[in-house]
Amino acid sequence: xxxxxxxxxxxxxxxxxxxxxxxxxxxxxxxxxxxxxxxxxxxxxxxxxxxxxxxxxxxxxxxxxxxxxxxxxxxxxxxxxxxxxxxxxxxxxxxxxxxxxxxxxxxxxxxxxxxxxxxxxxxxxxxxxxxxxxxxxxxxxxxxxxxxxxxxxxxxxxxxxxxxxxxxxxxxxxxxxxxxxxxxxxxxxxxxxxxxxxxxxxxxxxxxxxxxxxxxxxxxxxxxxxxxxxxxxxxxxxxxxxxxxxxxxxxxxxxxxxxxxxxxxxxxxxxxxxxxxxxxxxxxxxxxxxxxxxxxxxxxxxxxxxxxx
Ligand SMILES: NC(=O)c1ccc[n+]([C@@H]2O[C@H](COP(=O)([O-])OP(=O)(O)OC[C@H]3O[C@@H](n4cnc5c(N)ncnc54)[C@H](OP(=O)(O)O)[C@@H]3O)[C@@H](O)[C@H]2O)c1
Numbered sequence: 001x002x003x004x005x006x007x008x009x010x011x012x013x014x015x016x017x018x019x020x021x022x023x024x025x026x027x028x029x030x031x032x033x034x035x036x037x038x039x040x041x042x043x044x045x046x047x048x049x050x051x052x053x054x055x056x057x058x059x060x061x062x063x064x065x066x067x068x069x070x071x072x073x074x075x076x077x078x079x080x081x082x083x084x085x086x087x088x089x090x091x092x093x094x095x096x097x098x099x100x101x102x103x104x105x106x107x108x109x110x111x112x113x114x115x116x117x118x119x120x121x122x123x124x125x126x127x128x129x130x131x132x133x134x135x136x137x138x139x140x141x142x143x144x145x146x147x148x149x150x151x152x153x154x155x156x157x158x159x160x161x162x163x164x165x166x167x168x169x170x171x172x173x174x175x176x177x178x179x180x181x182x183x184x185x186x187x188x189x190x191x192x193x194x195x196x197x198x199x200x201x202x203x204x205x206x207x208x209x210x211x212x213x214x215x216x217x218x219x220x221x222x223x224x225x226x227x228x229x230x231x232x233x234x235x236x237x238x239x240x241x242x243x244x245x246x247x248x249x250x251x252x253x254x255x256x257x258x259x260x261x262x263x264x265x266x267x268x269x270x271x272x273x274x275x276x277x278x279x280x281x282x283x284x285x286x287x288x289x290x291x292x293x294x295x296x297x298x299x300x301x302x303x304x305x306x307x308x309x
Contacts, residue, residue: 002248002274003174007166007286010173014290015059021297022060032300033062033089034118034292038096039077039103040070043255044232045096048285052094055289061296064090070100074107081111091303092118092159092296097191106190115303118295120159121191128158129198135160144169159295164196166287167228167249168203174276176226176247178205184224186210186217186237186264192230192251200228217241229264239269247276251284261285 022032034056038045049065056063064087066080077099084093093116099105109121117125120134128134135158171178183205187193197209208220218241221227229237230251242248252264263280271277278284 002271002277005170005174005249005276005278005283007170007278007283010170011286011290014169014287014294015055018061018290018293018297019059021301025297025300026060030300031062031089032060032297033064033087033091034296035064035066035084035087035090035093035116036096037066037068037077037080037084037093039068039072040100042096042098044253045098047253047255047261048289049096051285052289052292055293059293061293062089072100072103074103077103077108078111081108085111085113085116090116091300092116092292094119094292114158116299118159118162118292118299119191120161120165120195120295125158125160126190126195129160129195129202132202134158159299160199160291161191161195162291162295163192163230163251163284163288164199166284166291167196167251168199169291170249170278170284170287171226171247176276178203178226180204180206181225182206182208182223183226183228184208184210184220185228185230186221187230187251189230196228196230196251200226231264233264234262235264235266237265237270239266239273242270242273244273245275246273248274249278249284250280253280253285 025032036049036052053063084090093112095108097105099108110123112122114122114124178200183200185193185197188209188211197207200207210217210220221241222243224246226247228249232252232254234254248265248270250263250265254262261281
């Protein structure tokens with residue numbers, strides 16, 4: 001029977017630190033603000049928004065919510081982002097994806113200034129990760145405390161995409177070393193699958209990336225020491241696709257008609273074969289939000305420091 005990787009436990013640690021940092025900033029007269037922008041009513045986004053707003057409240061971060069209608073035009077969204085970029089109260093901006101089909105998400109995400117790109121999805125942040133120049137590669141020693149201090153590293157490095165960074169933090173929290181392991185990532189989106197594979201590669205795993213056109217998914221997953229799945233397809237990963245003792249990380253979120261949430265993995269069956277497994281909910285999702293809060297505090301600290309120059 002697999003050990004459950006409890007995202008809530010790790011989140012409590014991270015949010016405790018975030019709350020402390022926010023308190024210290026408040027004492028020096030600085031508020032920490034997070035912008036949350038969505039267009040339309042995607043159910044997974046709405047759930048994520050609700051959970052993020054509640055976490056902001058608990059940690060003292062001020063949330064600025066921008067609810068745009070499904071019919072919003074690209075220009076309207078870009079104009080709003082320009083004003084958020086200039087808004088001194090907002091230290092980081094998260095654009096909830098997916099945006100309506102007509103809107104090119106890359107145009108939108110790339111409009112966020114890198115200093116406020118706390119989800120690390122702008123081309124500059126993604127490029128830094130791919131070029132071994134991001135916070136992540138500098139932090140090989142896992143000294144995440146360094147993120148909170150003002151030093152050349154924290155000032156120059158961009159932000160890492162919250163979901164895959166959260167997965168890495170969760171693996172480390174449970175003492176799972178990925179070096180030399182075969183990691184199979186299912187999904188190649190820019191928000192999750194692709195940066196996930198780059199981070200695992202940076203940690204010296206042997207990485208295979210699968211996607212819709214992969215002809216025999218099970219052939220690859222059966223070889224995996226670590227499976228990270230992010231597709232949003234309920235029940236995609238079944239027990240016969242998992243090697244005994246594999247680590248299974250379920251990033252997928254499917255909102256059912258009754259409002260409950262399940263992931264990509266057939267949890268009950270896979271739990272019996274895996275050595276570690278993340279539940280949905282209570283696994284990766286909550287850590288993703290913690291990463292978002294952590295990145296927002298870092299942005300507030302470095303932004304404040306740079307204003308002195
Ligand atoms: N837990 C969290 O914190 C968190 C955060 C973000 C997203 N999510 C969830 O993670 C899931 C993925 O999000 P996303 O933004 O990456 O979605 P996305 O942009 O729709 O990407 C889905 C990926 O899954 C691949 N895929 C689809 N069907 C497949 C199949 N049958 N076999 C193998 N690969 C398949 C797609 O391949 P192609 O590229 O070839 O189309 C694509 O790369 C969603 O459920 C989302 O709600 C969770």
